[in-house]
Amino acid sequence: MEKKLSANAMLYSIGFVFMLACSVGAFFYGIEVGVDKTESRYEAEKASASAKATVSPYQQQDLVSFYHTVFLPYREFQSEWFDAVDKLTQGESIDAASAFKELSSLAKNKAGEASSFNMQNSPLLGEAQVSYIRSLKLFADAASKAAASAKSAKGEELLQLIAKEKNYATAVAQSLAAQQAYYDAMLKWSSSVNVDIPSEYKLSAQLDLAKWETLPITVKNKLMADQLQSRKQITAFYPHDLTSRVDEFIISGQAVKMKLGTVSGIVALLLDTDAVRSGDFAGSQAKLYKKTLLPQLPFFSMNAD
Known part of the structure; x- marks a missing residue:
């Protein structure tokens, strides 16, 4: 009887040890699988972050969006400004006071248009946007002063006063800085498309x-x-x-x-x-x-x- 009990006890012991071994194995297997999944997820997230980091902030669509939402409003004002200045230069009959008053209003409106779309995700385009907006606001001030000066100064004399006006000089500087940043962004774009083209x-x-x-x-x-x-x-x-x-x-x-x-x-x-x-x-x-x-x-x- 004792032998029989000993055999049963032995079987129970073996079964217990086997179940314990399986449990321990399953535990460590679960840890290994969990670690593998965590590492895989980490690597996937790392790869995704790396892919995002390598995407150029100067995509074709960014350049196009800037053109239509920022550059064109500025260009439309600039065209009207040059038209007025050309007429004065050529001695054409023009109501300068009225013309520059309208240019001041146009510059303010175009500054508002250029502000309507956020280009700050692309550093150079964001820089160009800010500079164009500043330029338009300064042109608005310069045009307003030109309208006042036009009451007493005419033709070439008025043009000389405009050229000496501080807001005009700063407006020109801001415009040129914006233009430079835009063309620099185009260079960055081309470099991202063709690695043989330098980015700078x-x-x-x-x-x-x-x-x-x-x-x-x-x-x-x-x-x-x-x-x-x-x-x-x-x-x-x-x-x-x-x-x-x-x-x-x-x-x-x-x-x-x-x-x-x-x-x-x-x-x-x-x-x-x-x-x-x-x-x-x-x-x-x-x-x-x-x-x-x-x-x-x-x-x-x-x-x-």
Whole structure:
């Protein structure tokens, strides 16, 4: 009987030990599975975060959104401003006081339009947006003062007063800073699309023609925006119009004939002789830039103004 009990006890003991071993094994297996799942989830989240970090803040859509919501309102005001100034320069009959009063109101309205869309997720575009808005507000003040001055000053005298006005000078500086940031954002975009294009390129007064001809179009355009800013020169044409005139000047052989060995020298000549017009880029696009990498923006179109 004792032997039988001992056998039963032994069986129970073996069964208990077996169940205990299974429980311990299951416990540690569960821990291992949990750790694996946690690690997998961590790696997935890490990969997702890394993917988000590598996405450029300068996407095609960002550049397009900026163009329509910020750049165009500014450009529409700028066009009206240049029109009024041209009429004064040419001595045309114009009610200057009324014209500049309307320009002041237009600048305020366009500043409101340019503020309607948040571009701050793209640092350079956010910077350009702020600068364009500031420029418009300063132009509004400058135009208001011009309207008051127009009661006693006419034509060239009025233009000289405007040019000396502090708000006007700051408005121009803000406009050029905004333009430079926008073209810099285009360069960043092209670099994210094509790794062979640098994301940064510094303006050099000694940039020679051989080096210039090797540069991608977005680098050239950015450098022309830099050139205009360095000269504190606000223009009716775009930086890419200046790019095309520089390229045409080199290709035509004029640079060699005139012994101009730097891009800065050519730019100075073109600007001093008023040889650049809005639309010059579109006129050369089919011949010079048909296969170049550019964002799909209206002012790069052959139908651009």
